[in-house]
Amino acid sequence: MTPKTHYNIQNNLRYISLLSQSFPSVAAASTEIINLEAILNLPKGTEHFLADLHGEYQAFHHILKNASGNIKRKVNELFGSEIRENEKKELCTLIYYPEEKLEQVKLSEEDIDDWYHITIHQLVRVCRDVSSKYTRSKVRKSLPSDFSYIIEELLHERTDDYNKTAYVKVIVDTIITTGRADDFIVALCNVIQRLAIDQLHILGDIFDRGEGAHIILDTLLGYHSWDIQWGNHDILWMGACAGNNACICNVLRLSLRYANLVTLEEGYGINLMPLATFAMETYADDPCTEFIPRLLKNAKMDEKTLLLTARMHKAIAVLQFKEEAKLFKSHPEWAMTNRCLFDNIDYEKGICTLDGNEYKMTSCFFPTIDPADPNRLTPDEEILMSKLHHSFSASEKLHKHVGTLLSHGCMYAIYNSNLLFHASIPLNDDGTLKEVQLCDGKRYSGHELMHRIGMLIRSAFASDTDKEEKDNAIDFFLYLWCGTDSPLFDKSKMATFERYFLTDRETFKEEKGNYFKLRDNEAICDRILDAFGVKGNNRHIINGHVPVHASKGENPIKAGGKLMVIDGGFSEAYHKETGIAGYTLVYHSRGFQLVQHEPFTSAKDAIIRGTDIKSTTQIVEMSAHRMLVSDTDKGAELRSQINDLKELLYAYRHGYIKEKRV
Structure with a gap:
């Protein structure tokens, strides 16, 4: 035995003693080494x-x-x-x-x-x-x-x-x-x-548009081996589950936009009756033309239901923009107060000012908006928001599925020299990694940014998180959904308001971030892979x-x-x-x-x-x-286990640890 091996035995004695409980004899340890060496030579799993x-x-x-x-x-x-x-x-x-x-x-x-x-x-x-x-x-x-x-x-x-x-x-x-x-x-x-x-x-992105996100997650609950890198739509539902009212409104709005209420009502038991009642009363005289849902090819809906859905759609969209404005103003560090667009409307002229330019509104019927304080919720909206919030917080199945996303997921993963993430890594104009400020006031980039965001998301659900920290984490779900430098969005803006309310289609444009502009550059991809410590001759980014x-x-x-x-x-x-x-x-x-x-x-x-x-x-x-398995991450893990078992064998044979009778 070399001095180095002797030193390892002395320092690892506690661990090796624990290992001996699973392999109590030379024969048991030797058999496991033979087994693991053989596994290394099997073909790599698919x-x-x-x-x-x-x-x-x-x-x-x-x-x-x-x-x-x-x-x-x-x-x-x-x-x-x-x-x-x-x-x-x-x-x-x-x-x-x-x-x-x-x-x-x-x-x-x-x-x-x-x-x-x-x-x-x-x-x-x-x-x-x-x-x-x-x-x-x-x-x-x-x-x-x-x-x-x-x-x-x-x-x-x-x-x-x-x-x-x-x-x-x-x-x-x-x-x-x-x-x-x-x-x-x-x-x-x-x-x-x-x-x-x-x-x-x-x-990423199990949720929204189609009607069976809850069925997909039920399937995954019984699947033998899987992982997920969270997408922006997953984060939106996780934010709704955590209690972010702006996320709740976005989830409801997207479901109504595609006339897909199955996931909400049948999947998670979300009670939409308060929203329907509010919409029928508040927008009874509004045709809500901009809010007619996008029906997919096999969907059928009678005219009465279509109009009710459109009114619910508008009601929740207005509530969403108010709830978002509240968070944008509470977090000036997000630099998103320019998205409080109800502040920019001349309600008499039907004009919205955007980036210094005036644009005609498609309609200007807002019975719940006070022009003097446009983002304030009316008493009826407060009651409605409270009921919707309760419905999401009381959904056991939603909390179970979000728990599954947390236990199987993260912002990124590295498997066998492949870097996996949903959307982007924020970059500067020159392709260097961009620093983004998080809730702790510090700025992070690349690997550290993705790791810190993952920890922040988990803190929103952890019972031992400080209240102020948890509140900030819950708020941050909205930034992850639509923030300019969010690695799950990475665009100049989310033009939802413009698409509903402005007639000029030029305002609909959302400029993609630098990752999407530069990702065809091999040197940029290598820089990202290096930042995440991805090794190997054939390494890739997959998103x-x-x-x-x-x-x-x-x-x-x-x-x-x-x-x-x-x-x-x-x-x-x-x-x-x-x-x-x-x-x-x-x-x-x-x-x-x-x-x-x-x-x-x-x-x-x-x-x-x-x-x-x-x-x-x-x-x-x-x-x-x-x-072979030996060429994979699993192979590296097995080789480490083999080395530990060889140390255990040495410890048995040189009297550091005594064999046990089974």
């Missing part, structure tokens, strides 16, 4: 990157089920020309939607037992393939308890083994004769889905937030391959603008594959017609060798 889901739960579920085409690719590789294309398509549909597909098959299949035999053997082959890069122990943990033993036997026995042919056949026969074939097939399909993806990364206009020829791969933007527009509201329905990214042991998706029709179509999301796969970067 990572799946999604961004900007925006409540589109059906498309999310399908992409999760088909692993962005990864399962289809494996079925094609496995069966090649052995079976017809239609049979491969049917097999994939069964894997994605086993319960529904089984019902359909049983209505048309004449010899169901024969179909069961063929299908079970096919599914076992697929399951064997997707499980091959994991240890038996990890696969075993993913198996359902009812069929764990049977699946494990089938995965590790082959029909071409003469000695085991009858054994395997009897297992399958018995599954069928005991009436468990359907349950077994469902279990096997779910295992395939689970093992096809090792780690799911969501680069979403801004839809990629594929129909106009925009490339999601930027900065010579250093940056990948994977928001292609999951939300139906973006489809016309982008021409596609989203990008997803798959990072498997052979490299990166970017998958461009066309709009998803429906799960019903997928089951009945065998339709999949039409996807185009682009190989972004292939590795010179097949990547």
Whole structure:
């Protein structure tokens, strides 16, 4: 033993003693070292990157089920020309939607037992393939308890083994004769889905626009391994949950804008009756033309409901601008008092002054505004705001989901030389990292800025946070949503007021921050990666937030391959603008594959017609060798564990610690 090793043993004795409780003998420690060394030589697990889901739960579920085409690719590789294309398509549909597909098959299949035999053997082959890069122990943990033993036997026995042919056949026969074939097939399909993806990364924006954000989060609650880098829409809902009234108003306004109240009412039990009553009374004589909701293609709404929704939309928008002004004036350090635009209106002339220029208003009917004090809430608005605040604070499910976002999320993450964040890193005009002032009065940039913001967000929910600190943290959610230097926004302004109330479309423009102007520069991306300490020859930035206009020829791969933007527009509201329905990214042991998706029709179509999301796969970067666990962050962690175990072995063999009987 070298003096250095001896020194390590002496200094680490307490830790090594704790380690010995898990590995009480030389044999136990040696076995674990052998196990970990073997794991290092398995292929790297597949990572799946999604961004900007925006409540589109059906498309999310399908992409999760088909692993962005990864399962289809494996079925094609496995069966090649052995079976017809239609049979491969049917097999994939069964894997994605086993319960529904089984019902359909049983209505048309004449010899169901024969179909069961063929299908079970096919599914076992697929399951064997997707499980091959994991240890038996990890696969075993993913198996359902009812069929764990049977699946494990089938995965590790082959029909071409003469000695085991009858054994395997009897297992399958018995599954069928005991009436468990359907349950077994469902279990096997779910295992395939689970093992096809090792780690799911969501680069923000689960909420808003689509009607199923709560369904997505319910799904994630039971998902085996995932993380999220918070997006601006997630932060908005987190702020509403924390009690920021301006965020509550924004959440309600966005839901009304898209006539999507399902998430609010059915998902989180938010009571909208007080808002509806207030809107009908206050805006009874207002056609609210500017506030007619944007209906998506399948949405239907009668004229009476449309008008009520528009009136609610206007009522909450006016309340929002008042609540925002209150915070802008309370926090002059945000430099956002110029966004208190009710102060700039000549209510008699119907003119708003913006940046020294006068602009005509679309309408100037504001029954709740006192021109002498335009941002003051009326008594009725105070009561309404109090009721809405209570509804958000009392929603147990919302608090549960926000808790999940906190436990699985952060502002950024680094995985296997990839820097993940939702939107941007604030930059100066010359591309250097920009300093941004936070609630503590100090200025931070780059890595420190993102870390401090993450801590600030958590302090808004922590029970031991000082009241003043918590209040400031809760207020700061609004700045993160629409502040010029917020890494989740990074634009000159959020022109919501202008789009509602001004006739000149030039005022609608929101100038993007320097990150979006400079992100195609490889040197800028390297500077950001250096600031976050991202190492490796093939390091990347991966983010979403801004839809990629594929129909106009925009490339999601930027900065010579250093940056990948994977928001292609999951939300139906973006489809016309982008021409596609989203990008997803798959990072498997052979490299990166970017998958461009066309709009998803429906799960019903997928089951009945065998339709999949039409996807185009682009190989972004292939590795010179097949990547192993040893090439990943997990590999570095395992090597550290191996070194600790070797120290424990030394301690046993040289009498520092005594072996224990088990």
